[in-house]
Amino acid sequence: MDEKLSRRDVLQKGAAFGLLTVVGAAACGKSQAKGLSCSDTTSLSAADAQVRTSLAYVDMSTDPGKTCSGCQQFLPGPPDACGSCKVLKGPINPKGNCKSFLAKPA
Ligand code: SF4
Secondary structure, eight states, rough: OOOOOOHHHHHHHHHHHHHHHHHHHHHHHHHHHHHOOOOOOOTHHHHHHHHHHHOBBBSSSSTTTTTTGBBBEOOSSTTTTBESSSSSSSSSOTBBTTTTTOOOOO
């Protein structure tokens, strides 16, 4: 068996490794930049999705002092995952907010 690598083998394997590196880096960067998304309402009924809209739920609160994680209605999920809410159906971002925000007691 010839264990020497031909120039073609080196170039092919090098190109494949480079491609994997670029794809892997892009995937990591995308997930970090995008953050947690809890806005998928495709499994909800139209009425439940409408409640989210009516209460102006957003995935990222504009007020750092009023986030879902600080709301009495929030039900936390696993670490780094969406939680849920006693008022709204569907996934809830710990950093989200809606008009029914009710601060946890101090
Ligand atoms: Fe978030 Fe609104 Fe539910 Fe409170 S009531 S956890 S602010 S969605």
